[in-house]
Amino acid sequence: MITMNNFHFKYAGSDCFALQNINLTIKEGEFVGVIGNSGAGKSTLTYAINGVIPHHYHGDFYGDVSVDGMSTVEVTPEQLSACVGSVFQDIDGQMVASVVEDELLFGLENFGFVREEITQRIDDALATMGIADLRYRSICTLSGGQKQKVALAAILALKPRILVLDEPTGELDPQSSGQIFTMLRELNQTYGITVVVVEQKIMLLCEYVKRLIVMGEGSILLDGEVHEVLEHSKEMEAVGIHIPRVATLANLLIDKGLYLGRLPRNLDEAEAMVREVMA
Ligand SMILES: Nc1ncnc2c1ncn2[C@@H]1O[C@H](COP(=O)(O)OP(=O)(O)O)[C@@H](O)[C@H]1O
Ligand SMILES: [Mg+2]
CATH class of the missing domain: 3.40.50.300 (P-loop containing nucleotide triphosphate hydrolases)
Structure with a gap:
């Protein structure tokens, strides 16, 4: 791809x-x-x-x-x-319209879809992002999270x-x-x-x-x-990326020969690891 x-x-x-x-x-x-x-x-x-x-x-x-x-x-x-649909770092710079619906409309019109197709795609994209209620809102009144969702919906509408x-x-x-x-x-x-x-x-x-x-x-x-990448914690720390504490703990347990399994990705997996080590 x-x-x-x-x-x-x-x-x-x-x-x-x-x-x-x-x-x-x-x-x-x-x-x-x-x-x-x-x-x-x-x-x-x-x-x-x-x-x-x-x-x-x-x-x-x-x-x-x-x-x-x-x-x-x-x-x-x-x-x-x-x-390729893109959501850029500067989300405000990406927005072209002042109302949510128009933001979605803009891209679709540029691609020349017919009216019914446009309406359907806007309905679907807003529903997928769970923001159907924002359709007629002015973009400048939205929170950061809502704007992110609008930007994503506008991209998704283009499939x-x-x-x-x-x-x-x-x-x-x-x-x-x-x-x-x-x-x-x-x-x-x-x-x-x-x-x-x-x-x-x-x-x-x-x-x-x-x-x-x-x-x-x-x-x-x-x-x-x-999991593989997290095993390279030293290389990551060297470039200033702090791996999650659960992964650090796992690496310590592995170094001491106490744990042989996969590195935990989240708290649930960390809990399972600790239980395994304790047992
Ligand atoms: N438009 C640009 N013109 C010249 N140099 C740029 C431009 N954008 C980024 N750079 C340089 O390219 C390098 C990589 O930047 P960037 O891709 O923005 O990194 P990151 O997104 O990881 O912070 C940096 O040294 C940055 O200064
Ligand atoms: Mg960047």
Whole structure:
């Protein structure tokens, strides 16, 4: 679905590469989290998937990036956006309308759908996000969490096969953050949408995503199933990512030879681990 081969990118006017030697394959239906400190290249990676690079941001582009079999350099941004839906880090900058319904309408009209199809898609997208009641609300009166849901609904209405989100919970409290991730998991599981989400909160990623990519200084440092990646706690700490305490505890127990199982991803799994060790 998404492949990058020896991909390097340097923004025009910058003297260092924002991304270097990226080799990545994401298959259809995967749910992938991306973490890394500020400036690691996470947003740049999302731009490479949705075609913002090279179509909006120019620079030195080496290697190949293809999405759904299309080389992103060769296709138009319109062709790509029929397949990839993006939620950007700056959510307010992404909103184009002042009323929720119009926000959804805008994208659909751009794609030239007929009236009935548009109405149906708006109904469905609002229902999927559980925000049918916000339909006629003015966007500037919404909370951060509600805006995130509107942005997601506007993207979902276009029925993308890939969803790329850049820190969608950045401004949200833990409860709304969990709701967004629950929604993403549902979209991934129910509709098979491939999800790539940049997120700073490691606990959320551990709880929801299957595969975790750790970035640092423009490179992919670690990439694998969440449990596997958490075993590399020292590498993660070295780039300032603090793995969940339950994973630290598990690594300590493993070092002492007291535990041989998988690393816990959440409190429930940690409880099971502790019970096993005590027994
Ligand atoms: N529009 C831009 N022009 C020039 N350099 C940029 C631009 N956007 C990001 N960069 C640089 O690229 C690197 C990666 O940035 P970014 O992808 O935004 O990282 P992250 O999202 O992980 O914080 C940083 O060194 C940043 O300064
Ligand atoms: Mg960023």
